[in-house]
Amino acid sequence: MDLVSDAISAVRVGRPSSTRLRVGGSWCARLDPYEGAGFHVVLEGSCWMVTEGGSAVVLNTGDAVLLPHGSGHVIADRPADRATVERAVDFARWSESAAPDCRADTGDTELLCGKYRLDRRHTHPLMADLPDVVHIPNRVGHHDELRSAIDLLGREVASSHAGSAVALPSLLDLLLVYLVRAWMAEGTTSRWPAALHDPVVAEALHALHEDPAAAWSNERLAGHVGVSRATLARRFTALVGRAPMAYLTWWRLTRAAALLRTTPDALDAIAQRVGYSTPYALSHAFSRQYGTTPGRYRAGVTA
The missing domain is CATH 1.10.10.60 (Homeodomain-like)
Structure with a gap:
């Protein structure tokens, strides 16, 4: 029995999705609330994330962030004020754009962004216990298995090797497990980590x-x-x-x-x-x- 796996399996439906982007210049993209969980991993460079509540988080190379309740948010190249947030471009349209300032091969920031589909009608209390934003910064000697999963996932998304159709969803599932596990190991005072200890x-x-x-x-x-x-x-x-x-x-x-x-x-x-x-x-x-x-x-x- 692995209660974390059980908690995730109880609410997960369908297949996760992901997009790898290299961006440069001035940019700001909006992700609306979603019936699932979203994540961002910074493979290179840095960016900012602003939640609907106005909290800002800087994400540096190797950082990972999970939004387990599908909260709406904005990601941008710099701290975004209210006016900038209101002008943010829809993420789906922005990520598919070929405009040099949105998806430039010469950009200095590389992101791995994705979503998990979750059935929220009867969420396991462990998943409900997660905060709106789980930020796992890249620190030497911390969460080595998460770092390995990020490296593998980044390479897999960038390639078209045989077996990618099977490997990619499996690695995305592994990333979710490691993000939840890392949150539990961060010394949180939430109820479920205490229950499992x-x-x-x-x-x-x-x-x-x-x-x-x-x-x-x-x-x-x-x-x-x-x-x-x-x-x-x-x-x-x-x-x-x-x-x-x-x-x-x-x-x-x-x-x-x-x-x-x-x-x-x-x-x-x-x-x-x-x-x-x-x-x-x-x-x-x-x-x-x-x-x-x-x-x-x-x-x-x-x-």
Whole structure:
């Protein structure tokens, strides 16, 4: 069980996309709010990012920034005031332009920009816990695996080698994992990093994710992690935001939704995998959480 992978897999849909740009001169591009997560990596040079709230972040060579909630923002060659932001060019149109001042081979800044498609209707709380902007600066000796992924991704996007159609989405997925992992390692005081560093709560989460179909109860889970029911309930609820059995129900149905999206498995098989004794029991619980039946949900996401 890898809870970070589970949290990402629970909300990820479709394939990620990316664009590599070399830009020069004076430029300013706007990215509108997006139902997913966006990222920028500075491969060479530097630039500025301004969020909708007005916060400005300077991005230097090797820096990576993740916008996990798809927040609108502007990227530019220099700090942008309100008037400049209002005149910013739409990113999609700007990135496709052949104008020398927008996509010049002689530009001094090279960017890797991309998006992940995410289903935000039932986001895992770990992903919801992420701030609007996750800035991972390039520092020697920090997050070496993220640096390696950035180097590989930059080379892959710039090439047309055999197998790129498979390698590129896989590297983009790896980048997202490493960005979330780097945020968790930065000493953040957010709830979920604390949950995964608490030995009792982390072990309980491990058990529920490892085998959600097991006949878990508060007593059995507390015995599994070696604490009293009261201790487990107090620590788990404080750090996770839900009581253990409430979290288990939510996770079972979230897993069922992911299986409906990504597999052709019959409902009875999915019910058994996520801990429901019959398809009817799963359908009843699923309809309460998602507001629709499993069959209609599957038809809607695969249409």
